[in-house]
Amino acid sequence: TVHALELNMPVAELSTPYSERPEGSKSKLNTWTDGLRILRTVARLFVAERPLLVYGMAGFMASILSILLAVPIVIEWLETGLVPRFPTAILATGLALLGALSFFCGLILDTVTRGRRETRILAYLGHAAPNEAAEKTG
Numbered sequence: 001t002v003h004a005l006e007l008n009m010p011v012a013e014l015s016t017p018y019s020e021r022p023e024g025s026k027s028k029l030n031t032w033t034d035g036l037r038i039l040r041t042v043a044r045l046f047v048a049e050r051p052l053l054v055y056g057m058a059g060f061m062a063s064i065l066s067i068l069l070a071v072p073i074v075i076e077w078l079e080t081g082l083v084p085r086f087p088t089a090i091l092a093t094g095l096a097l098l099g100a101l102s103f104f105c106g107l108i109l110d111t112v113t114r115g116r117r118e119t120r121i122l123a124y125l126g127h128a129a130p131n132e133a134a135e136k137t138g
Contacts (some may be wrong), residue, residue: 002045003120004050005120006049006117007117007120009124017127018024024088028132030125048113049113050066050110051105051106051109051110051113052106052107052110053106054106055102055103055105055107055109056103056106056107057107058097058099058102058103058106059098059100059101059102059103059106060094060103061099062098062099063095063096063099064095065095066092066095066096066099069088069091069092069093069095070089070092070093070096072085073085073088073089073092088095
């Protein structure tokens with residue numbers, strides 16, 4: 001459904017017969033495990049289809065945390081010329097680098113995703129419409 005909507009493909013509903021469960025049969029469904037499986041699939045699809053948003057948000061959060069940690073250190077360094085909280089300075093630097101790296105990874109993955117989307121569109125457009133295919137064979 002996600003890929004069909006993404007490619008603007010025509011979508012139709014098909015009615016299916018539905019009947020009651022036979023007596024004595026037991027459902028194979030499990031609310032928690034099936035729900036977690038669905039959530040994991042949704043998360044994977046979201047990361048695969050919107051990598052810039054996911055990695056950009058992670059990079060943004062790491063950058064904000066880096067700035068929040070670095071501001072007191074920079075203020076103290078400007079006042080005294082010393083950096084007494086050296087591990088915090090290293091952590092702030094690492095988070096800033098991680099934020100930038102995450103953003104650029106999202107940018108690269110978004111470009112790859114767009115290329116794959118265009119390939120799927122071209123493959124879809126390469127198929128004949130159902131009416132055309134029936135006319136050629138009939």
